[in-house]
Amino acid sequence: MKCRVCRGEAVIDVRRHNANFCVEHFVEQCERQVAKAIDAFSMLAPGERVLVAVSGGKDSLALWDLLIRLGHRAEGLYLGLGIGEYSDVSGDYARRFATERGLVLHEVDLRRDYGYDVPTAAAATRRVPCSACGLSKRHLFDEVARQGDFDVVATGHNLDDEAAVLFGNVLRWQTEYLARQLPVLPAGNGFPRKVKPLVRLSERETAAYCVVTGIDYQVDECPMAEGNRHLGYKDVLNDLEARSPGSKAAFLASFFSRGHEFFRDAAGGEQETLHRCAECGSPTTGEVCAFCALRARVVGDTPVTIGRKD
């Protein structure tokens, strides 16, 4: 197996590009794919301050590493979700990555700073844990970005993640979600821009990137995500990809280039007037935002003075 670029010994084959790469040129290929995504969707302008959502897994650490390599000003944010040993180990990986490279890692701990964690929130709301977890993450990424004057929040969603979400949205023709499913969500209404620079890299490639560049990461999947519908969609798409390499990337890319525009008008909600949440001050359509409502529900009548802003 020879590297497509230098004909040296290859370490990885990327079937959808019908190419093999040595370590050096695989890293270059990953950089190029990220740069292409950033460029195609105008995700980042030179000099902007980027807050990377860091979980300690392969995607978020590869993303942070690649953004630094590409010359972006990227700091990390790790959220302690309180999911037992899984969270402890994930945090260690994130901290070690930052320390070894002299990068700035911000930290928020749900339990310490907000009085609850994902398992207790899931129990209190009687919904799947991913629901409370996603809500908390979105809120806190936004809040830390706002308080720290970051221009943009970058998340490590990869090609497989985005294709699976797209597949799920298409299966039920959730046109509002389809309208919003682009790898860049512009800033507005007090929310920072959100970008997904790994949208052209598969999860096999982000894992390989970490291995060949010596990034240690949390290998385990989140124990609370078991049975998550999107994992089933990934299996289905992987089956399709095995039959016909490239179909997953084509599905996602042709949605961006041809499909998405048809759903522009389905987004809705743009006309709603936002005001400040009575609890935390973040923009919301209600009196309190969904995050503060969740927290109140989980911690009961704990005074509102608890929390990070004290």
Added chain:
Amino acid sequence: MKCRVCRGEAVIDVRRHNANFCVEHFVEQCERQVAKAIDAFSMLAPGERVLVAVSGGKDSLALWDLLIRLGHRAEGLYLGLGIGEYSDVSGDYARRFATERGLVLHEVDLRRDYGYDVPTAAAATRRVPCSACGLSKRHLFDEVARQGDFDVVATGHNLDDEAAVLFGNVLRWQTEYLARQLPVLPAGNGFPRKVKPLVRLSERETAAYCVVTGIDYQVDECPMAEGNRHLGYKDVLNDLEARSPGSKAAFLASFFSRGHEFFRDAAGGEQETLHRCAECGSPTTGEVCAFCALRARVVGDTPVTIGRKD
């Protein structure tokens, strides 16, 4: 296993409806699903003359049978495609069905009437056989409907067929095809209306319908369709359906109810002026229609006087 309706012994379970049925109530269920589809999409008006595209397989014979049960004036059209023994046997099933029930079956034979068959057309065009076959079928259904003053052509595409085609169109976001993918295509430009009344029945159900009502049908798949991409899509969707019963029907139904409208403007081609094909007189944008162009290519410089219209 008890019938949902009468609590008698059930012969089939329909997982997506979470129901079992005895023979009598399964037949009733199939009738109801077809009546619902006809009604929901205004496929047929009372008294209209329907031409059923009959292949001799389970879907087309079940369709013809169900239309007659529901009181529609339906005649059949069998096309001899010249695919060896497969076509011979298929024709026998179609003729026997019609004869036993005293129904009118029209017949066109590609070789006898037009001087070629699907295998020779595939060889001459160097494309997959399904391409020449589909083109020939569409043309001849239209032509026989026009000559016989039928109001509408009905085809036996079932839920699995339509879901697989939709999936294929979505995978590459072929928005022009998505714009046209409804179970009814209105008449216009000299073409008859086309309808797919089996769109609410899976292929397992049309097969069971034939078995319990004593319809003998061609069980073999077309030998030339092997490796057809849509068969792969069916596997993928069946996998999904096994994980989550009902997802296939929901995918298709929510496309019709929510997704399709977004693609209305993507159809294109409506403004093109049609005129009569110089060879056969059917509406076309070119000088000769695609069917006559195909035939000329396959049979070479055979005089245009050959063929059915002589």
